[in-house]
Amino acid sequence: MRAEEPASSTEPATSTEQASGGASAPEPAGRGGRVRLGTGSDQYYDRLVRVAYLVMADATEPAGGAARRAGDDRIAQAHRMVRRSLPWQRPDEAAYLWLLARVVRRAANPPRFTLSLPGRWGRPVPDGAAPQRDRLLAALATLPTPVRTGYVLVVVERLPPRDAIQVLHEAGWPDPVLQVAAGVAEQQRLADAESISPARQRELLTGPITDPMTVRLRPPDYRTLRLVKLGRVATVAACVAATVAVTAVLAPRMAGFPPEPSDPTAPAGEPDTVGIRRVGDRAWLGAARPTLASWPTRGGRVDDTGLVDAALGSWLAVAELTGRDPAARAAAYGQPDPDDPDSTAGGGVAVPTRAGVVTAYAGRGIALAAPAGAAQLLYAGELAGAGADPPAEVAVLADATRVAVYASSGGTRSLRIEAAPAANPYAASAIRVTGSAGPARYLMAPWVRRVDHRVLAGGQWRELVVRDGLTDPVSPADPDPPPGCWSGPLLRVHPTDVPAGVPFTLADLGPAVLSRLTYLPPDADPGDAPADADDAGGARVWSGLGCLAGELAGHAPESILAWEVWSGTLPGGDDEIRLTCLRAELARDASLVAVALLVPGRPARAVATAADTRLCSPLAPVVALGWWWESPTGDWHHVAVGGGPVAELEVTIEGRRTRGTGILVSPAYPDGPRGPVQLRATDGAGRSVPVLD
Structure with a gap:
């Protein structure tokens, strides 16, 4: 001062x-x-x-x-x-x-x-x-x-x-x-x-x-002066006591005992459980909204300070190393080292800690800093039967924005730092505590009373056993899926009263946070309240979207809406074709949109994409879409449809203009698409409608 x-x-x-x-x-x-x-x-x-x-x-x-x-x-x-x-x-x-x-x-x-x-x-x-x-x-x-x-x-x-x-x-x-x-x-x-x-x-x-x-x-009062004088006496006494104690400790070593070995690569700071926050079993009952902050601390090893300290120490060591070494930070994000031509993506970064070397991974865009405040302990225990031999020791920590999963098995240690779920009752109901390979196990929120699971392609829901908040292992839906495609698993979550006790569907796309799946039928628009992916026609539509959902998996979407914009037949075929707008909500208000064409007997393909847009959302419920369609006979047609209250479509190809409502299909082009296409659309009031093509 x-x-x-x-x-x-x-x-x-x-x-x-x-x-x-x-x-x-x-x-x-x-x-x-x-x-x-x-x-x-x-x-x-x-x-x-x-x-x-x-x-x-x-x-x-x-x-x-x-x-x-x-x-x-x-x-x-x-x-x-x-x-x-x-x-x-x-x-x-x-x-x-x-x-x-x-x-x-x-x-x-x-x-x-x-x-x-x-x-x-x-x-x-x-x-x-x-x-x-x-x-x-x-x-x-x-x-x-x-x-x-x-x-x-x-x-x-x-x-x-x-x-x-x-x-x-x-x-x-x-x-x-x-x-x-x-x-x-x-x-x-x-x-x-x-x-x-x-x-x-x-x-x-x-x-x-x-x-x-x-x-x-200003001058201190008499109490302060008295404390200062007493402090001088206490300081002298403490120095004498410290000298005696140090002499007692060092005397055996001076007599010939060798010093204990130390690891020069370990971080200087050693964490302890003082930096850990534990939550009681009933804290969530008084929470204003469902978040990880009200999850109770669970697991059979919550009092194992060695395991918990190793998890916290790994997080701190990763933050320290990646904060001063750009190459280590890139490796944690799964990016190759630009200064090392032999480096590859996805390998993680090896971080020395007091518990041993830990391989650390981080999700895209996740901050690698130390925990903000005291880290919350969500789970500490052993995962037997989850593909680990011997069983893995696991500790799950979290702060306000991230989840860190520490695992140790057979001398191999890993740490995954990923985004924490959003503060809503769907995202904050489950997190995956195992890696993306092998059987999956999930830590469930305290307000979940039952969990079922099945594959994306359909079938019966089967109940998952939950012990102390942790589910039994769930095997991959398809052990050998097509490259880039995703086949499950899906979780059907039955909450007690959050939100209102209505079941909802979560998709395990790989990250720690699961994605909620919803559905809107063709006669709806994105301004309507979506149905669950398992309701009405949602299961039928979602069963064909595995490959496109797999492309979104790397972005860790918080939720994905499948809005069925149009269904009907196209030239050259009798099968019903569906056009679905997939909208993935990502962290930090980002979004991805992909318009999927579902043709029976063919894998779904994207005919239009966009990023960070309002399209296919309640803020932009009116949209027009256009794409080229190859019929079974080999001819090409340009197809334009309007979603929501689109009143008129106008398509111009090679100077030829066509107007109509609902759907516009161009004449056949046997030799393939011809030049650029201009698509305009208006609503009932004559206002221009955004176009995805």
């Missing part, structure tokens, strides 16, 4: 401003901005401390004089957090957003108990805006921590929303876009509710009273 100094701004000036004498506060470094350690870290230290101070605000803090003392403690704690967040060993430069994410991660999970002296050496400088400031801080303290953090980053730190989203994502929070949007909206809500304008809000939160760097020094 520093004593109070007269200054025109409580924010540090950049090096350029210091040279030119500018007094305006700098904006934070953007995504590409970098600062040198020793200059940049110091330059932004004030702001990092203020962010930690505001993020740690808690609605449970006391009032009155106790609140003032709690605020003093929070200032000291904010300084400690920032000092611990500054890197020790790192290249000469570090991004400001990277430092900010580390501070936010610590401030969002402050230690529950801290030691504070009864007398303090400094207190924030008071000002004349105490009533407004107190109302504002009290209102912020009632917000959820992610929303409050989004507010602080955008309103106080003036980060662009995209950078604030990046910070929240790197700090490990789910739905960072929603959290930042809620934080921005909170600025106007506070202006309306507290009559404090947005500009005044920032002024109050950056003034001297909320600047943790500006304090007024």
Whole structure:
């Protein structure tokens, strides 16, 4: 801390401003901005401390004089957090957003108990805006921590929303876009509710009273002096005791006993179960929404600190190695090393840990950082009968955005880090705890009362036995499927009352998180509530979509909707043909769309694709589709159909224009497709309709 100094701004000036004498506060470094350690870290230290101070605000803090003392403690704690967040060993430069994410991660999970002296050496400088400031801080303290953090980053730190989203994502929070949007909206809500304008809000939160760097020094009270004197005596006594203890430990070694062997490649930090969060059996009954955070800790080895520490230590070691080695990071993602022409994709990365070498894998786009806060222990036990000989020891950990599955069998250790399921009752009902090869076993949510399984091609549902939350092994639906195709298994989940006790279907496409399958018939549009994939005609349509679903598997979709846009016959055949729009919802609001043509006796093929689009969703329920069709006689026809309320279609081929409704089929082209095709479509009001072709 520093004593109070007269200054025109409580924010540090950049090096350029210091040279030119500018007094305006700098904006934070953007995504590409970098600062040198020793200059940049110091330059932004004030702001990092203020962010930690505001993020740690808690609605449970006391009032009155106790609140003032709690605020003093929070200032000291904010300084400690920032000092611990500054890197020790790192290249000469570090991004400001990277430092900010580390501070936010610590401030969002402050230690529950801290030691504070009864007398303090400094207190924030008071000002004349105490009533407004107190109302504002009290209102912020009632917000959820992610929303409050989004507010602080955008309103106080003036980060662009995209950078604030990046910070929240790197700090490990789910739905960072929603959290930042809620934080921005909170600025106007506070202006309306507290009559404090947005500009005044920032002024109050950056003034001297909320600047943790500006304090007024004062003498300590007598209790503090007494403690200091007693502390000197205690320090001398502790030194004497430590000397005796060290001598007792080292004496045998000095007498000729060799030292214990050590592994020089192991990480310096050794985790312990203090960094693990366990959840009680009935916690989910009081949860506001179904998420992994309310899953109980289960398994026969939950008290095995060796297994749990090995799992946590592996996660920390992977984060440390991949954070400083780009080649290791690429290998964890299954990408070949660009600097090694002999490297191949999909091999994982070997990471030395205290438990031994662990082969680590990460899903596409998954952050490889250490757990955000205390990692939650979901399961620890043995998986017998799952293709492992001897049985595998497994520990499943999770934080807010990721699931890490650690397995050890016969001296071989692995760690898979994948995306955590979305916060909805479908995705958060099951996770796969075994690898993608061999029999699968699933850890089920506590609200699941029964699980059935079958293959994609149909057949009867068979009940799965569940013990302590873990299912019996499920063999692959097809041990030798066509390349790139998927044949199951499917899980039919019967919940107790989430959501409303209605069964739903999940597909195991390989990742830890399963994908929900739904269906819409031809007379519906994407704005309607979808049916389950096992209802009505959904099972018949989905049974032919295995190869296209297999192409989506690598993207770890959270859900896939099969909207049957059209069915009927086409020239040259009598079989009923189905046109289905597959929409896969991915993490972070991404999406993939593939229009599947299902012809009896032929594998399904995609006739149109799109990425990150609204098409085939409730936001764009009207769509037109066009493709070339080769009839059984060898002739080619261009086919155009409209889904939803498409009123008119217009197709132009080689200057020849055709209009119609429902479906338009061109004359035969014996020699194959001819040139480009222009397809236009309008709805009943004459508005243009998007086209997938």
